[in-house]
Amino acid sequence: MKLRQFAFIATLMTAASIAGSGVPPTGPIPDGRPVGSVAVIDLNGLQNIEFGATEDELTRRGILRTSLDACGPVLAGHDTVSPVFMQDKLVLLWVGDPMRTPEGITAGSPVGQIWDRYPEVSRLRAPQGTHRLDGLLARSGDRAYLFLHDGRTVRKTIAGYADWARRLFNDGVGPC
Numbered sequence: 001m002k003l004r005q006f007a008f009i010a011t012l013m014t015a016a017s018i019a020g021s022g023v024p025p026t027g028p029i030p031d032g033r034p035v036g037s038v039a040v041i042d043l044n045g046l047q048n049i050e051f052g053a054t055e056d057e058l059t060r061r062g063i064l065r066t067s068l069d070a071c072g073p074v075l076a077g078h079d080t081v082s083p084v085f086m087q088d089k090l091v092l093l094w095v096g097d098p099m100r101t102p103e104g105i106t107a108g109s110p111v112g113q114i115w116d117r118y119p120e121v122s123r124l125r126a127p128q129g130t131h132r133l134d135g136l137l138a139r140s141g142d143r144a145y146l147f148l149h150d151g152r153t154v155r156k157t158i159a160g161y162a163d164w165a166r167r168l169f170n171d172g173v174g175p176c
Helices: 002-018 054-060 109-116 161-173
Strands: 079-084 089-095 120-124 134-140 143-149 154-163
Touching: 054 089, 079 161, 089 120, 089 161, 109 134, 109 143, 134 161, 154 161
Parallel strands: none
Antiparallel strands: 079 089, 089 154, 120 134, 134 143, 143 154
C-alpha cells in the first residue's frame, strides 16, 4: 500500500509540474455551482473527513471507497481529492480545482497571495534539474498547507500534518 501511495504522489507531482496554471474561478464553476459554493479544505480536513481518521472508519461511514480504476482509495463525492494514509491514518489530502483554503487560495492563485494571507510561510526549493515544483509551507501547529507553485501561481494544494507534507516534498512523491 505504501509503495502505491508513493508512486501516485510522484505521478501527481509530475502532472502538477507540467499542467497549465489556470486562473482563479470568477464565474460559475464547470459543474454549474457558483464560485461561493466551492468546497473548502482547512487544517482539520474536509467536512466529515478529518485528518487522523482511520481507513476503516472512513470506509465504514461510506466516505472512503476503493476503485479498480484508481491507484488507491478515493473519497466519495470528492473527485479532485486524493487521500494519503500512513500507518492507517489520514495524514494528507491533495486537492485540485475547485477546492480552496478558508483564506481563498486555490489552484491559479498568485503566489503573492500566499505571502499576504499566511505570514509564517517557509520556502521549499525543488532540487535543480528536476521537473518538480517549488513549494510554500504555511504551518499552524502540527498542520500545514503545502502550496506547490511555478513561481507565479499555485498549481496544487496539499493539506494535512506538517511533518508529512514536508516529508512528501523532500521525497518528491505523491499520494499513491
